[in-house]
Amino acid sequence: MSTANPGAVEAAGRDKQTQDDPRSPSQAQPRSVRVVLLALMIAMLLAMLDNMIIGTAMPTIVGELGGLAHLSWVVTAYTLATAASTPIWGKLGDLYGRKSVFLTSIVVFLIGSALSGMAQDMGQLIGFRAIQGLGAGGLMVGVMAIIGDLIPPRERGKYQGMMAGVMALAMIGGPLVGGTITDHLGWRWSFYINLPLGAVALAMITIVLQLPAKDPGKAKVDYLGAGLLAAGITAIVLVTTWGGTEYDWTSPVILLLIFGGIAALVGFVAVQRQTAEPIMPLHIFGDRNFSLMSVIGFLVGFVMFGAVLFLPLYQQAVQGASATNSGLLLLPMLLSMMLVSLVAGRVTTSTGRYKIFPIMGSGLMVAGLFLLAQMDTGTSRLTSGLYMAVLGAGMGCLMQITMLVAQNSVEMKDMGVGSSTTTLFRTLGGSFGAAIMGALFTSRVQHEMSQAGGAAAGAASQSAQLDAASLAKLPDVAREAYQHAVSSGTHAAFTLGAAVAVVGFVAAFFVKEVPLRGAGPQEPGESGETSAPTVPPAADGKVAQPA
Template sequence: MTTETAKPAAAAKPAGEGTEERRPRSVRVVLLALMIAMLLAMLDNMIIGTAMPTIVGELGGLEHLSWVVTAYTLATAASTPIWGKLGDMYGRKGVFLTAIVIFLIGSALSGMAQDMGQLIGFRTVQGLGAGGLMVGVMAIIGDLIPPRERGRYQGMMAGVMALAMIGGPLVGGTITDHWGWRWSFYINLPLGAVALAMVTAVLHLPKKERDRSTRIDFLGAALLTVGITAIVLVTTWGGTEYAWGSATVIGLSVAGVAALAAFLWAETRASDPVVPLHIFRSRNFTLMSVIGFLTGFVMFGAVLFLPLFQQSVQGASATNSGLLLLPMLLAMMVVSLVSGRITTNSGKYKIFPIIGTALMVIGLFLLAQMDTGTSRLTSGVYMAVLGAGMGFLMQITMLVAQNSVEMKDMGVASSATTLFRTLGSSFGVAIMGALFTSRVQDEMAAHGGSELTRQSAQLDAASLAKLPAALREAYQDAVASGTHSAFLVGAAVAVTGFVLAFLVKEVALRGAGPEPKAAPEDARKTVETV
């Protein structure tokens, strides 16, 4: 079986000399390029969110505002499994470079948009590339680094995620204020060019010969795209643009279920399916996909409501909203790094999903107890507990999923796991958001302030400051009540993950782990195969 490899960055030394030093250095150079690409995909929406008021002020089209984000999200989610399959069929490097180029083209065009319609269209192009970036990074890492060794690099990936969530709003605000909103897109170009150059120069992969008898599963790809699109639109529009019981939401739900059912039928008959269903025969892969879905559900719900609570109830500034999540993100990064090291040294991992889901349940339950009297220190401790739980899960779910499939299915396994987490985030935001909105509006109606929250349950700082003291206090109580309901639901969802974690089977991770110093002949093989 051919394994894609990264050549050592330095000139080869005689076998047996400096083998251990050369190998990590070459991998780290490749990982640096991959992390830049991953940062591009994760940072984009964080930056654009801050710039949106300015964009609307210049381009108009306020009624289409949500589509600037929705178009990107849809394109990313729908293209994710297709990028993974293309990488399996044609080789990682070429497909990954193509995704970077498409993302950069979409970024440049978005920066040049002259009206809201153009911006939405160009954001779709950008989203298509972003889908390939995330999957490409995960699949290449899966090919280059054996699961047993991958834990030592987990901290890098968790760090990139924390950097995107904390730095995104800050960078977006600074760029918009000083350079203009168009540079919120143009900033991707130099970063993307660096990633493109580094991947081209450093990542040397053998050309993959495709079996000419196989055909691209166009029917499966089309049905999956329709199904994912319908599901994301339901979770995005339900309770906001349209009522949950509206014909539009019900119609999309039926269409999504029908498309996915047809997709499953088509995949059983395709000669080379876009998502081979046999990967779900692995108990660990299926469990990690579901736990990844639940982690996405909880994480993005927390990212949505924690800043809202701290701004509305605790009086924090919206400008530094990313910094409000620092306790959660730092805990997540540190725990991910430590658990990764332990996995590398011991080869054991089953305990981590159990501990992670347990901490998520505890953290969410604690967050559900917050009220108008909760201090920032106390809420920070609660967030750290939740972050620690997610730290045990964020990378381990991908690691175990990739370890559960053959190397030839690494791309589709990575894309399927990523897709489940993405869909989980969509459902989490939708369901927790619906509960929050309903609770806030009910509480405000009881205090005679229903008109204030009839259009939106979230009031900005300016609107909140203008309210009479009695109504302001009522709104703060309502927000505390709404977050209580949302986090309790999140805790209930996390309990499901806790139960499933006990079903994970401890299967030996591929890769040798810590070894004694290699003999000259063994060292030569190590360098050649990474």
């Protein structure tokens, strides 16, 4: 006797389900999806490439505009605006519609880029960089949320390699592109280069992207909550940026920021419990997987930003690498991350299973950081490259899986805030990683140099980050002392990173493997039309077979 298969019935009614079920991603023709994804990757590249390019151009910018004392604010203003606006962009997308809000963020970013290129003094540049940062906060969360709308989680894994590739391209190519543009076109084109890329993304998304419209009449923005959250995030970023550098950790400024930030966040939580349309609905943290992905994402940011900060420094100071091609120094880590992310995505798409990747990724991160902590003045570039590849493999297992599981854990109506919250935790993890690992590194280097004695300490301590050319001019005793100090500092920083990563490894075991929404893998026909929908995975994660 034959009975109707529930999975087949669900597949047959997929179009209706997409409209009625708030947890179901929108369906689109494969060809249109690929065009939209290309535009999204361009927008993602804009956000990630900007700081890499500007970092290379900063010496030239300071030489023309002056204002060396305010140099750090060029980066800090951008970072602050990005972090503070990220959750707000996510909520606005949920309320007013993803497409219009994302297009607005691109326009704001491009306006900030154009104005930054026209800046006549350092004060103007800092202000215009803040405008750029406001737009950048919407770019990253917009990309993730739109992908969440267009592609079911079960099929989303096969696109992970694209996102990891964009990240690797930005980190490797950013310094090279920045140096080339600055040398041949001038530093202002470091900002103007965003305009044609952004225009292409704007045109493609406007023409091709089709998402359900939202009724703005029902939307009420939680302005108080947004203000409190922005104040709290700003305080956190300033503490991690200024602590131990601009101000002592026990200075009144830092203490005021700490207590002010805590008060703002406590007030934010209280407001979120009472308002009808919270900026960050607290109920999303009631899902165990979402909370765990937020924690793991924070730790990934902590480790990744620390690695990006200290690996080039170690290779330049200890291994004598050139700073010109600094992005290439990270190639083993980034290639490994990209390849493993691609494999993890494909496996997730084909099997519907993903719990193994947070566990493997966290374990490989611990192993990679432990290996990097063993580097000393005699470690070869080949050996350090292999260690970096282990760390990259760990991050490749985690970078996109954390976002995929987090998005699968929230309803479609909360896709924006879910994506923005996960992105925010990763950003804050990076701020804490750079600050805490940086403070430990600096303390260790200063201690080692103080032990070196007189002439050596005096010669090498003139710069906190001596490059290969500067080191070559130092006396042998001073050079060896500084290299030993940097090696000791990286050992301490990566040991701390490994200890922090252990928390992620433990957390990964508590992830519950909830079946991913959407169908299993499917291939489009030659005409570009979608083939017959495959049956969604059953509760055990396996694809049910039609009766």
